[in-house]
Amino acid sequence: MAVSCTKNNDKDASYPITYQRDTANNIAKTHANKAEAFYKAKVYDSAYYHYNAAQTLFAINKDSLWSAYSLIKMSELHIITGDYFGGEAAATEALAYLKNKNTGAYQVEIYNMLGICYRNLYQYNDALYYYKKSLAKASDSLSKCMVQNNIANVYIDSKNYNKALALLQNLKVSDTVLQNRELIAKVTKSLGDVYYETGRPNAISLMKEALTIRQKDNLASGLLSSYLQLSKYYVSTNPVLSKYYATKGYSQATKINNTDDKLKALQLLISASLGKYSKDVSSRYFILNDSVNKARMTTKNQFAKIKYDFTTTQEENLNLKTEHEKAVLEADKNRLQLQFALLLFIFSLITVVLLYYMIKLKHRKAKIIEVYNTERRISKKIHDELANDLFNVISFAEDQDFTLPGKQEKLVQNLDAVYSKTRDISRENNSIDTGESFGLALKQMLGDYSSETINVMVINHETVDWNGMGKDKKITMYRVLQEFMVNMKKHSMANIVAIKFTNAGKNIYVQYTDNGKGLDPEKLIYKNGLQNAENRILSIGGSITFENTTKGLKIISTFPV
Structure with a gap:
């Protein structure tokens, strides 16, 4: 997996294979050389161990450039294994070592990796911020064009298609791009995505143009991207072609050992397949997804253990000076201040939104008020839980000496807990777009429940005519599916969830399944929030059934359009 999309020509950016400086620190030199060898051999846990050991020793030796380089490689390893939080942390720490140093190429690399991390964490504003910083530091035209293509892809992800289109159209005619076959294929493929999302007729020709270039030049990862793009394009209009390209994509992902894209290919095969074949593909998907999750969790735990268990000799620990500690402390202090402000x-925004929502509820009919009355508990939840937690965090921050070991980590943990609780409340009660973008908003909401431990699949979403559905019924469907997802996250202990949509005349059928622990028959509905979902559906003339299966929970619901 390539994590860098820049080409560095700066003299200071020739990342060395061996430690060249004349120094007595032979231990650091040995670790650095071993780390490079293991990295090339793709033995990532051993590479991480030696990079971490080398970085610790280089820091003791006050070699900030080599400390930064080791952290850059550790960040790459986090990204390769799908740990974007770890990648962000290592890259941010590397920046602290480059403060007030003329190391443009190192900074280009770090900012680009931060852009990758934040894009994969769906934090698009942060991704744009760091990609633009990388662009500002890039010194050659090819690097600049590659970063601009990354920026365009973030615009596509965040549905800012006009900005993406303007940027990609300029790149498409750039002399620098036209002289690089791999880059012109990337730009053409991205332009095809924009055309597809905005309904332009030439989308398919751009997609096929990118595929042709990649086939001719045998660009392995590019071929995979094009196959998946074409499968997605045909999934609702030509299932046979969609299945063909998804199969090609799966074969290519297997060939280059890209498990993430193997899962994407299997999802497309599920959408394009029927009957027994669809069941077989679904089974393969679940098995592979479970294997990937376990492998990544194991690797993440290994990296964490390596990071915090590695110790140097007592003499080396005594010689560790305050330069490194001050740099890290300053970075952590700035991050804590930003988290507090955010x-x-x-908190203020949620309070305003909830007050408006509660006032609006008072003017609805009695039956609708009964359906939504459980949501009135939210203000009490904010007062009793969130405000108390925030007060405790502030009190802790006022009384602690953050130069002591563990204090900063404890504060960050407390802040993350409060932030997660705030985000969950906000997500459960945000406003709903019932216009033409409803379908996309619904899919986004369901996808937001995906995490490192929970995989959410949305099937046949594109086949539903969302514009033909009434506003109140859209709201009901959105809230009902949200109740399902909240119940899953809080109670089911599931790690795989599938939501399948089916058009049936004047009704839309939604089948929800997960591999969790199911429902306790004695506590069914009344103690896990699903009673509210049932009331919502019944209020619009729909129906709902709950069924415990051997593999988890199945809920079948009907929504009139």
Whole structure:
């Protein structure tokens, strides 16, 4: 997996294979050389161990450039294994070592990796911020064009298609791009995505143009991307072609050992297949997804253990000076201040939104008020839980000496807990777009429940005519599916969830399944929030059934359009 999309020509950016400086620190030199060898051999846990050991020793030796380089490689390893939080942390720490140093190429690499991390964490504003910083530091035209293509892809992800289109159209005619076959294929493929999302007729020709270039030049990862793009394009209009390209994509992902894209290919095969074949593909998907999750969790735990268990000799620990500690402390202090400000802003915003929502509820009919009355508990939840938690965090921050070991980590953990609780409340009660973008908003909401431990699949979403559905019924469907997902996250202990949509005349059928622990028959509905979902559906003339299966829970619901 390539994590860098820049080409560095700066003299200071020739990342060395061996430690060249004349120094007595032979131990650090040995670790650095071993790390490079294991990295090339793709033995990532051993590479991480030696990079971490080398970085610790280089820091003791006050070699900030080599400390930064080791952290850059550790960040790459986090990204390769799907740990984007770990990648962000290592890259941010590397920046602290480059403060007030003329190391443009290192900074280009770090900012680009931060852009990758934040894009994969769906934090698009942060991704744009760091990609633009990488662009500002890039010194050659090819690097600049590659970063601009990354920026365009973030615009596509965040549905800012006009900005993406303007940027990609300029790149498409750039002399630098036209002289690089791999880059012109990337730009053409991205332009095809924009055309597809905006309904332009030439989307398919751009997609096939990118595929042709990649086939001719045998660009392995590019071929995989094109196959998946074409499968997605045909999934609702030509299932046979969609299945063909998804199969090609699966074969290519297997060939280059890209498990993430193997899962994407299997999802497309599920959408394009029927009957027994669809069941077989679904089974393969679940098995592979479970294997990937376990492998990544194991690797993440190994990296964490390596990071915090590695110790140097007592003499080396005594010689560790304050330069490194001050740099890390300053970075952590700035991050904590930003988190505090963001938390207070979100808290205020949620309070305003909830007050407006409660006032609006008072003017609805009695039956609708009964359906939504459980949501009135939210203000009490904010007062009793969130405000108390925030007060405790502030009290802790006022009384602690953050130069002591563990204090900063404890504060960050407390802040993350409050932030997660705030985000969950906000997500459960945000406003709903019932216009033409409803279908996309619904899919986004369901996808937001995906995490490192929970995989959410949305099937046949594109086949539903969302514009033909009434506003109140859209709201009901959105809230009902949200109740399902909240119940899953809080109670089911599931790690795989599938939501399948089916058009049936004047009704839309939604089948929800997960591999969790199911429902306790004695506590069915009344103690896990699903009673509210049932009331919502019945209020619009729909129906709902709950069924415990040997593999988890199945819920079948009907929504009139």
